[in-house]
Amino acid sequence: MKEEEVLNDFRLFVIYTWEYLGLPKPTRMQLYIADYLQEQHSRMVLQALRGIGKGQPLSCKVLAKEGWTTIGELKEGQEIYGANGKLQTVEQLHPVSELDCYEFEFSDGRKTRCDIDHLWKVYHQSKWQVLTTKQILDKGITYSRSITNKNTTGIEAKFKIPLVEPIDFEEKVLPLDPYVLGYLIGDGSLTRGISFTIDNKDKEEVKQYFTNAGMSLGKERSDTRRPNVWQVGVLGINHTIKALGLNVTSEYKRIPKEYFTASIKDRVALLQGLLDSDGYCNKSFEFVSKSKGLSEDVADLARSLGAIARISKHQHGWRVYIQSNINLCRLERKASKFQASGKHKLALVKVTSLGTMSRRCITVSNNDSLYITDDYIVTHNTWITAAYVCWRLLRNPNEKVLIISQSGTHAENIAVFIKRLIRGMEILQHLQARQDQRDTTVSFDVNGCMDTVQPSVKALGITSQLQGNRATLIISDDVEGQQNSATEQMRMKLKQATAEYEAILQTDGDSQILILGTPQSAESIYKGFREDGYYTRIFPARYPDDASVYDGCLAPYIVEDMNRDSNIIGQPIDSRFTDEDLLRREARYGKSGFKLQFMLDTRLSDSERYPLKCYDLIVTDLDKHQAHTQISYSSAPQDKINVLSNIGFNGDGFYRPSTLGGELLKYEGVYMGIDPSGRGSDEMGYAIVAHLHGKLFLLEQEGLQGGYVTDNLIRIAMKAQEYKVNKIWIEDNFGDGMFSSLLKPVVNSIYPCGMEDVKQSKQKELRVIDTLEPVMNQHRLIIDKGLVERDIRKAMTDGKISYSLFYQLTHITKDRGSLVHDDNIDVLALVVGQWMRILVQNPETVYDRYKAKQIEDDINLFLKRNSAHKTSLKSKIFSGKW
Numbered sequence: 001m002k003e004e005e006v007l008n009d010f011r012l013f014v015i016y017t018w019e020y021l022g023l024p025k026p027t028r029m030q031l032y033i034a035d036y037l038q039e040q041h042s043r044m045v046l047q048a049l050r051g052i053g054k055g056q057p058l059s060c061k062v063l064a065k066e067g068w069t070t071i072g073e074l075k076e077g078q079e080i081y082g083a084n085g086k087l088q089t090v091e092q093l094h095p096v097s098e099l100d101c102y103e104f105e106f107s108d109g110r111k112t113r114c115d116i117d118h119l120w121k122v123y124h125q126s127k128w129q130v131l132t133t134k135q136i137l138d139k140g141i142t143y144s145r146s147i148t149n150k151n152t153t154g155i156e157a158k159f160k161i162p163l164v165e166p167i168d169f170e171e172k173v174l175p176l177d178p179y180v181l182g183y184l185i186g187d188g189s190l191t192r193g194i195s196f197t198i199d200n201k202d203k204e205e206v207k208q209y210f211t212n213a214g215m216s217l218g219k220e221r222s223d224t225r226r227p228n229v230w231q232v233g234v235l236g237i238n239h240t241i242k243a244l245g246l247n248v249t250s251e252y253k254r255i256p257k258e259y260f261t262a263s264i265k266d267r268v269a270l271l272q273g274l275l276d277s278d279g280y281c282n283k284s285f286e287f288v289s290k291s292k293g294l295s296e297d298v299a300d301l302a303r304s305l306g307a308i309a310r311i312s313k314h315q316h317g318w319r320v321y322i323q324s325n326i327n328l329c330r331l332e333r334k335a336s337k338f339q340a341s342g343k344h345k346l347a348l349v350k351v352t353s354l355g356t357m358s359r360r361c362i363t364v365s366n367n368d369s370l371y372i373t374d375d376y377i378v379t380h381n382t383w384i385t386a387a388y389v390c391w392r393l394l395r396n397p398n399e400k401v402l403i404i405s406q407s408g409t410h411a412e413n414i415a416v417f418i419k420r421l422i423r424g425m426e427i428l429q430h431l432q433a434r435q436d437q438r439d440t441t442v443s444f445d446v447n448g449c450m451d452t453v454q455p456s457v458k459a460l461g462i463t464s465q466l467q468g469n470r471a472t473l474i475i476s477d478d479v480e481g482q483q484n485s486a487t488e489q490m491r492m493k494l495k496q497a498t499a500e501y502e503a504i505l506q507t508d509g510d511s512q513i514l515i516l517g518t519p520q521s522a523e524s525i526y527k528g529f530r531e532d533g534y535y536t537r538i539f540p541a542r543y544p545d546d547a548s549v550y551d552g553c554l555a556p557y558i559v560e561d562m563n564r565d566s567n568i569i570g571q572p573i574d575s576r577f578t579d580e581d582l583l584r585r586e587a588r589y590g591k592s593g594f595k596l597q598f599m600l601d602t603r604l605s606d607s608e609r610y611p612l613k614c615y616d617l618i619v620t621d622l623d624k625h626q627a628h629t630q631i632s633y634s635s636a637p638q639d640k641i642n643v644l645s646n647i648g649f650n651g652d653g654f655y656r657p658s659t660l661g662g663e664l665l666k667y668e669g670v671y672m673g674i675d676p677s678g679r680g681s682d683e684m685g686y687a688i689v690a691h692l693h694g695k696l697f698l699l700e701q702e703g704l705q706g707g708y709v710t711d712n713l714i715r716i717a718m719k720a721q722e723y724k725v726n727k728i729w730i731e732d733n734f735g736d737g738m739f740s741s742l743l744k745p746v747v748n749s750i751y752p753c754g755m756e757d758v759k760q761s762k763q764k765e766l767r768v769i770d771t772l773e774p775v776m777n778q779h780r781l782i783i784d785k786g787l788v789e790r791d792i793r794k795a796m797t798d799g800k801i802s803y804s805l806f807y808q809l810t811h812i813t814k815d816r817g818s819l820v821h822d823d824n825i826d827v828l829a830l831v832v833g834q835w836m837r838i839l840v841q842n843p844e845t846v847y848d849r850y851k852a853k854q855i856e857d858d859i860n861l862f863l864k865r866n867s868a869h870k871t872s873l874k875s876k877i878f879s880g881k882w
Helices: 003-008 010-021 028-038 133-139 178-187 200-212 238-243 264-278 292-303 386-395 408-424 426-431 488-498 525-531 556-564 579-597 710-722 738-750 764-777 785-798 805-811 823-836 843-865 867-879
Strands: 043-048 055-057 061-064 067-070 079-081 087-093 097-106 111-115 119-124 127-132 142-144 155-157 195-199 216-222 229-235 279-282 284-289 308-314 317-323 346-364 371-373 377-379 401-405 457-461 473-477 512-517 535-539 618-620 626-632 659-666 669-675 684-692 695-704 727-731 754-758 781-784
Touching: 003 010, 003 386, 010 028, 010 386, 010 408, 028 043, 028 535, 043 525, 055 097, 061 079, 061 371, 079 371, 111 346, 119 133, 127 133, 133 346, 155 346, 178 195, 178 200, 178 264, 195 200, 200 216, 200 229, 264 279, 264 284, 264 292, 284 292, 292 308, 292 317, 346 408, 386 401, 386 408, 386 426, 386 473, 401 408, 408 426, 408 457, 408 473, 488 525, 512 525, 525 535, 618 785, 626 684, 626 695, 669 710, 669 823, 684 710, 684 823, 695 710, 695 785, 695 823, 710 738, 727 738, 727 823, 738 754, 764 781, 764 823, 781 785, 785 805, 805 823
Parallel strands: 043 512, 043 535, 401 457, 401 473, 473 512, 618 781, 669 727, 695 781, 727 754
Antiparallel strands: 055 111, 055 346, 061 067, 079 087, 087 346, 097 111, 097 346, 119 127, 142 155, 195 229, 216 229, 279 284, 284 317, 308 317, 371 377, 626 659, 669 684, 684 695
């Protein structure tokens, strides 16, 4: 490919870049996106579905700075180790969802789990490529080969993954010299006096290593059975050995945990001690031990140094076979046999389906996008935008590019990737910054640019100080995320921040604002850019059945395809996805979530589609056992509770009552509803609703993870006791009373009360809306303010917005499967529905009857106390002469 061709055609430049990166060929959609970018409209929005995920089950391990953690426990901004052995930042945690997952097993016995969309960097067909789990499965993981001395099975692995570079843990003070410790663990007596066994030919060399480490050596005794073997004592370390838990016999020996996170040189020294004492070297290494645990520790330590380590049963215990590019022996006679090959890769040998699991994608900051998962396995994560910046700089080194993203680390990540392309691609290498130019991670110049205040490339987060910057090209890459657009206030703040783009952009003829992203909210800021006149192109996942919903912004080639063949409607547009993939996502995201994030349809704030609004509720502080008889609805601006974030659509919100008074009376009844879900990522939802004078009071609501575990059953029973529940209603569509049989003995032992199963047959979404809409429209549902605060705070803190009751309430539609999670709204509708079967009276009528009855009771009580004058008093009272 000639330089002048890629200089003038961005589509060709993308193909050229993909080849350099070892990526699969660009898809048709990606090439059309390149074409639209080349048009260089001054104000442009490109909306496309996010790239394929890099998801792993929540329990998969990740190596963090603090030690091993899990995908589910990771936090944004946390530092984890990359394939280069260095720390990098977790840039973004994507929402938890369910997807088909698989276990990958590699040639040395390591295993990890991932979802079907996970990206792997693999060596395949003599080159490095990036493939999804599905692509790997489709290709098959083995070849059939002729049986040879080296390949006795006739089967060869198709895919290999890179080995991790030695993990560069910080240096720290260790209780005992690592070589000494390794030698003693490998061939030492540690239960009484401390000593080690040594062959005569190695004795002086090993003794020198011990004395160099500051050890005091004691008596030497020859072995009467083996004349060339000596027993050498070590003085003054008994207490240290005991403190490390090593005063055990050989079958119970382990490596102390603090040594696993020692520096590279100390971990190498530890392995050298182990292999010098109880190992072999013949190009590669072998270690033999009676302790299976010690063998596993040796393998783990070797893997942390980028080695392949395989464990097998041995006649004397367990053997660890190690292939390493680091010499793991120190004794001259062993170390001299070592040969570093530099060709070690980890072969994929087995894939097992695990079914559907809760999983999460993460974005990391290293420019190679790799991070370390279970057993030091290298796994992949990638993104796109940098190629366009490089192409613009190649054409004009005086471009001033400002990259803005949701987080500063993501924008920095793109900048680092741009530097990687400039450094690695021959066509771009002349752009590398000179020594006298700016060259930091987040701000750098390119060779050939004019000296100005503004660098060639600068990376910022959307919450940074944007004022004062200047740019000829602003790239706004995924500034809208689920977390920063969850509430109306957040969306307003985001819109105000993006309004700064116009002030930053220079007025040069080729200046451009380029907006890239996927809408995360029905009131997405991308929709606002379109309304402001930005040239917009939209690339949904499927050919839509109604192109008009995109207001003429659907990518023209998609419209042409549909005009040419109407039968393709509903089929996938991009080759990255099959129909099966998209059906699975639709089931996981729900109808509304799929339309938003995959079909990019933001026409979702229509009140007819979303009939339940928070402003129809009454929110106030509620007592557990009594309520005011006078509670009046208000939607006046002064009664809006601004401290409660609006998690619904723009214009919605929570309102306090205009009147809160009258008498305080005990509730006439209290019901608890339970939706006994909780398997996988679902929650077991419960709600407690009281009744007084035709009004319903939501006192408590919660979603519990973990399903039918005893702790959850006890918590439910305790809540029933706390609120003096009269009856528990349990949704029982699938269990045939199983949950009730589990809960009943727990409830009976803590707080006996009525319990009944409820069978539901109507479509869930219709049932929820038909139950709650009339109650809310009549303003008969009153919510405890503290409950609202807890629900929204938990959703925002945990990042699980879709689990929020009020998110579910405001985002449910009549479409089947409209929500990916609906446990909390479903259980609220369940218990409200049970009350409404018996509460058909108007609340005002009920209150009037209550007052009339109260007056009559007072009169009768007075008459009873004055029975001697009953006839005359009664006639006076009811005649009005009293």
